[in-house]
Amino acid sequence: MKLHRIYSNGLKLWYIFIRRWERMSDAFYWPAMDLLIWGLTSSYLRRYTPASVNVVVMIVSGIILWLVIWRAQYEITVNLLEDVWNKNLINLFVSPLKFSEWMASFILFGILKGIISLSFTCALAYLLYKVNIFIYGFYLIPFGVLLTMVGWGVGFFVAGLILQYGTRVQTLAWSMVAVISPFSGIYYPISILPAWAQKIASVLPSSYIFEGAREVLSKGYVDPNKLIISFALNCLYLVLAILFLKHSFRKVLDKGLIKVY
């Protein structure tokens, strides 16, 4: 991998970020809106819940942790779509840029943008509701890594679909990750789900993290098995998603779709 080629695509994404209102808004506006609506709702609900359960902390920190998944997948799928919309793939792939460098640029730029967006959201959560995300202590590190892996897995899978089927399936870039959200137990324990939904939750790496986060709030620690299972599932899905993505790109080269895109 050559750093200057990864930097090239990152630079392009940065130019797009500072030029486009919608790219700015997805980093700041929507997280702020989520925090306002759900934060206020949880503040209201707190009046009717036992004092031992801090529903505001649970929901607001759930929003922030979910944002990690959402950002990680969004930066892959939407940035890939940018190149498809601009019909820019031909300019990129007639150059020495490797497919892995292209993806690496999405990941690195995604991490940078994620840090900016998450820092803003965390600061806002503290300002509005006095919710300090650092309440999770060092667990934030494995939580952050594992949730990012979930986002990348979904992102790579959707990127593969977009490469194969083009803008016909572009809506998946925003919506696909939402499919796993009800089974992840972001705001509620997995145990309240019906039995069939609990089975789905058990194969989702995200469900173990959100359960673990609640465990930290109630007990002050996480069962390490949860982290291990989440990591193993993440590795499995990431490998499968990357294989699917590589297969999709081979199909693009075989069908001559780079000209079309």
Added chain:
Amino acid sequence: MSIIQVQNITKKFGKFTAVDNISFSLKEGEILGFLGPNGAGKTTTIQMLLGVLTPTSGSIHYFGEDLKKHREEILDQVNFSSTYTNLPWDLSVKENLTFISYLYTIGNRKERLKRIAELFRLGNIWNKTMNELSAGQLTRVNLAKAFLNFPKVLLLDEPTASLDPEVAIYIREFLLNERKKFNVSMIFTSHNMSEVEDVCDRVIFINHGKIIAADTPENLAKTIEISHVELFIKDGLKRAVQYCKGKGFSYRLDERYITVDIHEREIPDFLRDIMELGADYTEISIDKPTLEDYFIQSVKKT
């Protein structure tokens, strides 16, 4: 020395064969024209040369190295420009050329960008976004992009389409000059036949995915024996038309001008017969066959 060596490449899309077992080479400093009607297989071949389409069979070598195995090293020395590709619309010319420059190994990037802006007269549009540019300006930016990395090989797909004649001439001269100074090899497609005749050393004519002919533009044109004889007939135009019809010559009328397509060896007899018929002409011009004639004739045949 061959810069590009293409051996027996075929591209099939399902049952359809877009490129059918073609082989050719590009020499150092050569400008090779790629001609053919729409759907002939030109773009498919260029895509395979650029590594963005995988051939079904056959091999492509640049500088003696296999494109499949040495893609990065090869493409660092190759570039491409087409009127039909876009750069991100809401980025400025400067931003687009800057980010693309980082895709290649370029020494003094800042200096190179400055030089490219001068060469392609981009100064006044440097900070404009692509959606603010005219078609001609977009073509110029696309060409500038292709020269960012000092390419040894350039693939140009209709590089002067939508340019003003003055700018098109400037670009043609620029390309010839680059070849002269740096021995850049180029593959060039264009629908402007006179441009291909002016610029290309050799032409490959491709149709239905196969190479129909490969030679210099002059030699290809020479294979056509039909010349165009244009006469301004003051008196006896009807008689001249009757004569052409009788002889089965193809002709076109434009007021009192008649243009007749005729074999070179038949011209003396034709002119004598016209005189004997009493058709009085005051102007005459004889155009030898051109590459365009070859193109039209070959497309008709195939």
